[in-house]
Amino acid sequence: MEELLLKKLNGELLSTDEIIKLDAWIENDQKNRELFDQISLIWKYDQDKFDNARNEVWQRLQHNIGKSEHIIEDYAKENTGHKSRYFLSLSRIAAVFLLATTLALTLYIFSKNSVLSEEVVLIQKESLSGQKLTVILPDSTIVKLNANSKIIAPKEFSDDTREVTLIGEAFFDVKKNPIKPFVIHTENLDVEVLGTSFNVNSYPENQVFSVAVATGRVAVSNKGQSLKSELTPGEKITFQANSNKFSVAELDWDREFGWKDNKLVFKRENLNEILTRLARWYGFEIQSSIDIDKEKLFSGSYENPTIQAVLEGLSFVYQFEYEINKNKILIK
Structure with missing residues (x-):
């Protein structure tokens, strides 16, 4: 599992079997999901900061974990400060310490990073199945979460950037700020804007992810930065995870944006896709025997x-x- 986590964080292409295995691990336990979210948040910060902080980080962790101190000592001897190896070992340790250790490490590195203030507080808002939720971020950006979605953001943005993490689907109406870009990190894509409105669909269980633009311009890239594209109003970009390809087309406004106004729109979708959306939209468990x-x-x-x-x-x-x-539906 460590190897799959590393490939995912590095933006490397996963096979279909690897995607299924990783998704199963993430969805199997809420602590796995929270652990993955937290690691993803700090993955983007540069290597030098990790190298400089490494020794003090592990000293703090040793103090916190007590009985398992020998695990950290073994780790310190084996590692040279590389970020990828750091997180491989972190994921092993997380099997014992899980979220508590990761959160402590996250806050420590954030506090050492000039991008964030010393008193770092992350806010997390989550909509349940069958629920939609409107969130106002510290810069007055309005985010409407579709069902079964989550957004993670600092309580206060830094002086030079506004960065959040999205899991699921959301419509963003970003407060314009020409000197402070707004960046959304998802499982497969990064989206950067200055001030605009657009929809991001990035449910982890999907193999197709998309960004649709209502106003302004939006820059989209995959995790490996090998694919980049800039969208204008009325355009939608689709990313195929299994083939690592972008495609841009004219969007269908009702299909992409209708959900935020409680309009449910299907456009040439098969029954499997429809039932998945219905389960999420209404919060029902749907089973089919046909x-x-x-x-x-x-x-x-x-x-x-x-x-x-x-x-x-x-x-x-x-x-x-x-x-x-x-709350169950049987198709027969």
């Missing part, structure tokens, strides 16, 4: 619909019956 025709595509638009209204239309098109029992 063979799903992946080639049969559906388009439709609903304004603030009930789950029953959507299922009625789908059941007619795909010829199935459904049963709702509390």
Whole structure:
């Protein structure tokens, strides 16, 4: 697992099997997810700061972990300060110390980094399945989280940049500041703007990630910085994780932005894709006992619909019956 984490953090291309294995590990335990999020946040800072802080970091960790001190000592002997090896060992230690150790390390490195203030406080806002959430960031940027999404940001931005981490989907209306770029880090993409509005779709379980621009200009790059593109209003960029490719096209406004106004829009989507979105949108667990025709595509638009209204239309098109029992739906 350490090797997969390292490849992911370095922006290297993962195979389909590796993606499935890593996603399973992240989703298996909330502590795994929190650990991965925290490591991702500090991964972008330069190597020199890690080298300079390494010895004091490990002294502090030794003091905190007590009985497991010998693990850290073995680690210190084996490592030379390289950031990649640092986190490989951190992930091993995290099996014992998990989030507490990682958070302590994160805050320490942040406090030594001139990008952030000495009193570092991270805020984390999360929307549950079936829930949408509006968040106002310290610079007055407005973020609307779609269901099952999370944003992590410092309580106060630094003097020269505004950086946040997104998991899931969100619409950003960024407060304009020509001298302080706004950067969004996702699992596969980095998005940089000065002041604009746009949508980012980056659910970890997906293999396709996208950025759609409503106003202003947006710069998008993959984690390895091998792909870069600048978008203008009305454009959408799609990133295929398994092929590491960008594609840019004209966006469908209702499909990309409708969700924030409770408009549920499907455009040539198969039933698997639709059921995944419905489970997230309404907070239901959906199970299917039928063979799903992946080639049969559906388009439709609903304004603030009930789950029953959507299922009625789908059941007619795909010829199935459904049963709702509390928060579970069975397609049969």
